[in-house]
Structure formats: structure tokens, C-alpha cells
Amino acid sequence: MxxxxxxxxxxxxxxxxxxxxxxxxxxxxxxxxxxxxxxxxxxxxxxxxxxxxxxxxxxxxxxxxxxxxxxxxxxxxxxxxxxxxxxxxxxxxxxxxxxxxxxxxxxxxxxxxxxxxxxxxxxxxxxxxxxxxxxxxxxxxxxxxxxxGPGSHMNTFPAVKCEANINLVLTALRESYNEDWTLDQMAMVARMNKYQFAHMFKSELGVSPYSWLQLYRLFRSQYSLLNTHESILSIALQHGFKSVSSYNQLFKKVYRKTPGEFRRFNGLKK
CATH class of the missing domain: 2.60.120.280 (Regulatory protein AraC)
Incomplete structure (x- = not known):
């Protein structure tokens, strides 16, 4: 039809x-x-x-x-x-x-x-x-x-209601997204073993825990990209990325653009 x-x-x-x-x-x-x-x-x-x-x-x-x-x-x-x-x-x-x-x-x-x-x-x-x-x-x-729909108009990942164990982890990740996290640490917050946790997380949200965290960091960084003149390196490090290279790679995967191209395309506000 x-x-x-x-x-x-x-x-x-x-x-x-x-x-x-x-x-x-x-x-x-x-x-x-x-x-x-x-x-x-x-x-x-x-x-x-x-x-x-x-x-x-x-x-x-x-x-x-x-x-x-x-x-x-x-x-x-x-x-x-x-x-x-x-x-x-x-x-x-x-x-x-x-x-x-x-x-x-x-x-x-x-x-x-x-x-x-x-x-x-x-x-x-x-x-x-x-x-x-x-x-x-x-x-x-x-x-x-x-x-x-995740995109350039957002400063965070879209909200979703999950199982209580997963919600605990999402809350913790949002509060300290720019810190280092391991799968073991996330599973400990969820009070599950890491294999059960990873499976439940992917089933609920469609992405792995680490992928969700990296995407959350990227979306949180978009405000700085589009509303400040801070360097891309500074923005990447402030939002939990280990290097500007990893930040660039994720941006190209998600938007088919580098952070600089994304900034120019979507219009840095004066």
C-alpha cells in the first residue's frame, strides 16, 4: 500500500x-x-x-x-x-x-x-x-x-523508559559521562553480571552500553560545537573522548562529516 x-x-x-x-x-x-x-x-x-x-x-x-x-x-x-x-x-x-x-x-x-x-x-x-x-x-x-530521532537538534540522547536495572545505569552514565567507564562498572551499577547486563542493554536500546555512552558524549558535545568557538580538541576532551581522532571517527560514522564540517554545515552561532 x-x-x-x-x-x-x-x-x-x-x-x-x-x-x-x-x-x-x-x-x-x-x-x-x-x-x-x-x-x-x-x-x-x-x-x-x-x-x-x-x-x-x-x-x-x-x-x-x-x-x-x-x-x-x-x-x-x-x-x-x-x-x-x-x-x-x-x-x-x-x-x-x-x-x-x-x-x-x-x-x-x-x-x-x-x-x-x-x-x-x-x-x-x-x-x-x-x-x-x-x-x-x-x-x-x-x-x-x-x-x-537522534540528530543535530539534540544535546542529549532521546529519553526512553527501560527496565529498572538499565535505568540505574543510564542515570549514572548521564551524571558522569565524561569519566572512564568499563563494562564491569556498568554491570555493578545494574547489579547484574556483565554478560546479562550487556544483553539486556542491547535488547532495550538497540546499541551496546559502550556505544550508547560514546553517542551520548557526542550529542552532549553538539551544543559546544554549534554555540561556542572552542577548539574541537577542547570540546572532545571535555566530553570524555580520549583524543580528537576518536571524536572525529565517531562523528564521521554518525553524520558522515567531521566535527568541523558539522559545525560549518549546521551554522556556528555568532
């Missing part, structure tokens, strides 16, 4: 999953995996998502689908709609650059589940009710993307 209008497009289908052509769209594109692993290629590296995870392509990013499990679910949103949502939500950066990482959030999954269930019951293609449903769905997703 495909529903589309001037603000975007919603696609859900179970056939034609072998698409392997390069695409570059003028819109934001959220891809969600409801059943299992999906793989995509960009000119700067491959991306994959597992069950219940999503990622967001920014406009004008060349990409190609390599594989998808059982169902293709994606939503395209025009920048003008996301800009309007950002302005109404009081977000200063009206056209954010989303981090090109896979992520898991329960509220995004709940939204996708509702959309899938509704579309499986109602035939909306070409109808007035279908357009009304699409308009409201795109607005809802714009809000969810801005709240829970």
Missing part, C-alpha cells in the same frame, strides 16, 4: 522487496524494521537495522536497499512539514540533520504498530479518508522524529 500527498508518503508492502537501485530523495525518510534485519548501502558505508529498529535518511543522501525481512515499511516527510513541526515545538534548528544510526524507541514502535494495524483493516488508497489519515500520520511522525 502507498499513500502520498504533497507533505510525504507512507509505504507498506510485502512484495517487491528485492529493490537494489540507488535513490536520492529531497525528503526525510524513516525506515522501520518490523520483522527482522534490513540492510542498506550508502557511498560512505553500509547500514543495518534489526527487528523494531529504525533509522532516518536525511534529504539528498544517496542510498540503496540491499535486503529487507518480510515487509518494507517507510515514511517520507518533506522538509517543509518537519520545519513547521520544529517551529511549533520551539526547536531552534528548524531543519535538523539526523544521525545516520539505527535506533530503537518504544513510542516509535507503537506508532508504527498502530499505522500497520489500521492499514491492514481499512482500504484507504485514493480516498478522502485516506488523505486525512495520511496528513495526521505525517504530522504525528514529524513530532516523534524530532523528539526521539
Amino acid at each position: 502507498i499513500l502520498d500527498n504533497e507533505n510525504g508518503l507512507l509505504l507498506m508492502r510485502h512484495d517487491g522487496l528485492e529493490e537494489r537501485t540507488w535513490r536520492s530523495d529531497t525528503c526525510y525518510k524513516l525506515i522501520f524494521s518490523y520483522f527482522g534485519r534490513g540492510a542498506y548501502q550508502t557511498h560512505s558505508g553500509d547500514l543495518s537495522i534489526e527487528k523494531d529498529e529504525f533509522f532516518i535518511f536525511n534529504p539528498e543522501i544517496d542510498h540503496k536497499q540491499l535486503s529487507v525481512t518480510q515487509e518494507k515499511f517507510l515514511v517520507e516527510i518533506q522538509p517543509s512539514l518537519l520545519r513547521e513541526a520544529a517551529e511549533r515545538m520551539g526547536i531552534k534548528q528548524a531543519e535538523p540533520e539526523f544521525a545516520l544510526i539505527s535506533y530503537k524507541h518504544p513510542q516509535v514502535r507503537q506508532w508504527v504498530s498502530f499505522i500497520r494495524d489500521f492499514l491492514s483493516i481499512h482500504e484507504l488508497s485514493g480516498s478522502i479518508s485516506g488523505q486525512f489519515f495520511l496528513d495526521n500520520s505525517l504530522t504525528q511522525l514529524s513530532i516523534l522524529m524530532l523528539q526521539f
Whole structure:
């Protein structure tokens, strides 16, 4: 099924999953995996998502689908709609650059589940009710993307409610993210052995504990990058990175840009 209008497009289908052509769209594109692993290629590296995870392509990013499990679910949103949502939500950066990482959030999954269930019951293609449903769905997703899609508009990792043991660790990491942490120390806070802890953490959040910590450090550093003239080395060290090299490497993985390029692209405020 495909529903589309001037603000975007919603696609859900179970056939034609072998698409392997390069695409570059003028819109934001959220891809969600409801059943299992999906793989995509960009000119700067491959991306994959597992069950219940999503990622967001920014406009004008060349990409190609390599594989998808059982169902293709994606939503395209025009920048003008996301800009309007950002302005109404009081977000200063009206056209954010989303981090090109896979992520898991329960509220995004709940939204996708509702959309899938509704579309499986109602035939909306070409109808007035279908357009009304699409308009409201795109607005809802714009809000969810801005709240829970990691990107340049954030100074922290999106909030998520987890099991109590994991919440204890997240609180501790947020309070001392610029300090050294080992997996053993995190597991001790969670009162679990490190193997059980690592498995539960990845299941809840879609990333490993250390990856989450590094990404949290990166997002916390973005405010300094975009609002001060501090050196990149100073910002990296202040936020827990051991070297500017490791900071650069993570930035290139997440945004396909160095911190300096990210600063210029998103506009250092005077």
C-alpha cells in the first residue's frame, strides 16, 4: 500500500522487496524494521537495522536497499512539514540533520504498530479518508522524529523508559559521562553480571552500553560545537573522548562529516 500527498508518503508492502537501485530523495525518510534485519548501502558505508529498529535518511543522501525481512515499511516527510513541526515545538534548528544510526524507541514502535494495524483493516488508497489519515500520520511522525530521532537538534540522547536495572545505569552514565567507564562498572551499577547486563542493554536500546555512552558524549558535545568557538580538541576532551581522532571517527560514522564540517554545515552561532 502507498499513500502520498504533497507533505510525504507512507509505504507498506510485502512484495517487491528485492529493490537494489540507488535513490536520492529531497525528503526525510524513516525506515522501520518490523520483522527482522534490513540492510542498506550508502557511498560512505553500509547500514543495518534489526527487528523494531529504525533509522532516518536525511534529504539528498544517496542510498540503496540491499535486503529487507518480510515487509518494507517507510515514511517520507518533506522538509517543509518537519520545519513547521520544529517551529511549533520551539526547536531552534528548524531543519535538523539526523544521525545516520539505527535506533530503537518504544513510542516509535507503537506508532508504527498502530499505522500497520489500521492499514491492514481499512482500504484507504485514493480516498478522502485516506488523505486525512495520511496528513495526521505525517504530522504525528514529524513530532516523534524530532523528539526521539537522534540528530543535530539534540544535546542529549532521546529519553526512553527501560527496565529498572538499565535505568540505574543510564542515570549514572548521564551524571558522569565524561569519566572512564568499563563494562564491569556498568554491570555493578545494574547489579547484574556483565554478560546479562550487556544483553539486556542491547535488547532495550538497540546499541551496546559502550556505544550508547560514546553517542551520548557526542550529542552532549553538539551544543559546544554549534554555540561556542572552542577548539574541537577542547570540546572532545571535555566530553570524555580520549583524543580528537576518536571524536572525529565517531562523528564521521554518525553524520558522515567531521566535527568541523558539522559545525560549518549546521551554522556556528555568532
